[in-house]
Amino acid sequence: MSLVSSTPLLQKARREGYAVAAFNVHTLEMLQGVVEAAEATRSPLILQTTVGTVKHLGPEYVAAAARVAADRSGVPIALHLDHCTEFDIVVRCIRAGYTSVMIDASMHAFQENLRQTLRVVEIAKAAGVNVEAELGKVGGVEDDIVVAENEALMADPDECASFVELSGVPTLAPAIGTAHGIYKGEPRIDFDRIERIAGLVSVPLVLHGGSGIPKAQVKRAVSLGMAKVNVATELRIVFTDAIKRVFADNPDENDPRKYMVPAKQALKEAAMEKMRICGAVGKA
Ligand code: 13P
Numbered sequence: 001m002s003l004v005s006s007t008p009l010l011q012k013a014r015r016e017g018y019a020v021a022a023f024n025v026h027t028l029e030m031l032q033g034v035v036e037a038a039e040a041t042r043s044p045l046i047l048q049t050t051v052g053t054v055k056h057l058g059p060e061y062v063a064a065a066a067r068v069a070a071d072r073s074g075v076p077i078a079l080h081l082d083h084c085t086e087f088d089i090v091v092r093c094i095r096a097g098y099t100s101v102m103i104d105a106s107m108h109a110f111q112e113n114l115r116q117t118l119r120v121v122e123i124a125k126a127a128g129v130n131v132e133a134e135l136g137k138v139g140g141v142e143d144d145i146v147v148a149e150n151e152a153l154m155a156d157p158d159e160c161a162s163f164v165e166l167s168g169v170p171t172l173a174p175a176i177g178t179a180h181g182i183y184k185g186e187p188r189i190d191f192d193r194i195e196r197i198a199g200l201v202s203v204p205l206v207l208h209g210g211s212g213i214p215k216a217q218v219k220r221a222v223s224l225g226m227a228k229v230n231v232a233t234e235l236r237i238v239f240t241d242a243i244k245r246v247f248a249d250n251p252d253e254n255d256p257r258k259y260m261v262p263a264k265q266a267l268k269e270a271a272m273e274k275m276r277i278c279g280a281v282g283k284a
Helices: 006-016 028-041 051-057 059-072 087-096 110-127 157-167 191-200 215-223 233-249 256-278
Strands: 020-024 045-050 077-084 100-103 130-135 139-142 145-147 171-174 205-207 226-231
Touching: 006 020, 006 077, 006 130, 006 171, 006 226, 020 077, 020 233, 020 256, 028 045, 028 059, 028 233, 028 256, 045 051, 045 059, 051 059, 051 077, 051 087, 059 077, 059 087, 077 087, 077 130, 087 100, 087 110, 100 110, 110 130, 110 157, 130 157, 157 171, 157 191, 171 191, 191 205, 191 215, 205 215, 215 226, 215 256, 226 233, 226 256, 233 256
Parallel strands: 020 045, 020 226, 045 077, 077 100, 100 130, 130 171, 171 205, 205 226
Antiparallel strands: 139 145
């Protein structure tokens, strides 16, 4: 199978009441680990990279690795650009083979967010590529995008409805109280808001800040219409902790395979657990 657009994957998930887990990956082993998790659980998968990772690795390398994974795999895999604020990078990633892009103009007022989203929707549609936009502001830190707790802003349900209608965007990430990174206390998710947005907007909704949310809360958000759950920080921690354990036992280790293999295995198990929570198992 080749890489697929995430639009049909997410529409099916929204219709059937589960979510596709979307994992931010930064190395080949991380990419392979989540692909193995999807294969082991027969789950659809969205691989995603932030702009920072795109700049670090080069979108062509990422897309080539994702293409090989998709070609060899029996499960549908999409490759998504996460939180992009720059049109040029959107274009470069689509050219490289990304099948889904997020234009994050959520830091701007409604009209400017709409203008930037429309511009991306136009080119992405022509390329058969999914688009995700954000309304409201998700708090926390994601790469270079930092939104302080007091600047985070929940999405307005009526604005969500008109934004989707005016932009034609096929997926929407409304800010509903989650944050990027690890929560200091309990996350304060506004479930009523998710329900109201889902009642007004039929496109798949995206839950950002999927790390550190109690299982039952993720399940509830998914049951209300969240069809994509983004996870970055938790997997990074699991991966890095496994590497730290290798060096704690053997500080002189110098063979990357000796620490990457256990890291990949730990990441795979964590990803499988997220897929179970999302209800995605067996949905490939
Ligand atoms: P976390 O780092 O909190 O898992 O958030 C991931 C995310 O939403 C990526 O867009």
